[in-house]
Amino acid sequence: MLARDHRTCRVCLATAPLVVHHRTRANRPSALITLCRACHARLHRLRAIDRWVPELLETLWAEQHPGRPRQLQLPPTR
Numbered sequence: 908m909l910a911r912d913h914r915t916c917r918v919c920l921a922t923a924p925l926v927v928h929h930r931t932r933a934n935r936p937s938a939l940i941t942l943c944r945a946c947h948a949r950l951h952r953l954r955a956i957d958r959w960v961p962e963l964l965e966t967l968w969a970e971q972h973p974g975r976p977r978q979l980q981l982p983p984t985r
Contacts, residue, residue, distance in 0.1 A: 908927045908936065908939045908940065908941050909925060909927070909941055911936065911941075912940070912941035914941070915941065916941060916942050916943035916946055917940050917941055917942060917963060918942060918943070918946040918961050918963050918964045918967075919943060919945070919946055919961065921943035921945070921946075923943070924943065924944045925941055925942070925943055925944070926941075926942055926943075926944055926947050927939050927940070927941055927942075928940050928941075928942045928947055928950065928967065930967065930970055931970075940967070942967075946964055949964060950964060950967050950968055950971065951971070
């Protein structure tokens with residue numbers, strides 16, 4: 908997966924440190940995605956999205972928490 912994803916996090920494009928996240932329990936390529944450790948931690952610790960989160964990270968969260976309502980996505984503020 909690292910090579911397929913060009914050794915970058917698919918959410919924030921960080922190049923290190925990286926992990927391979929299992930979207931499902933399967934080990935097939937379509938079920939795996941490269942994330943940096945920060946995005947991976949956010950994915951697993953995110954309960955309520957109270958700030959803007961990249962769409963892909965929000966999608967991955969929904970896969971891990973089926974049936975839970977998704978939160979309103981607000982654009983980032985500067």
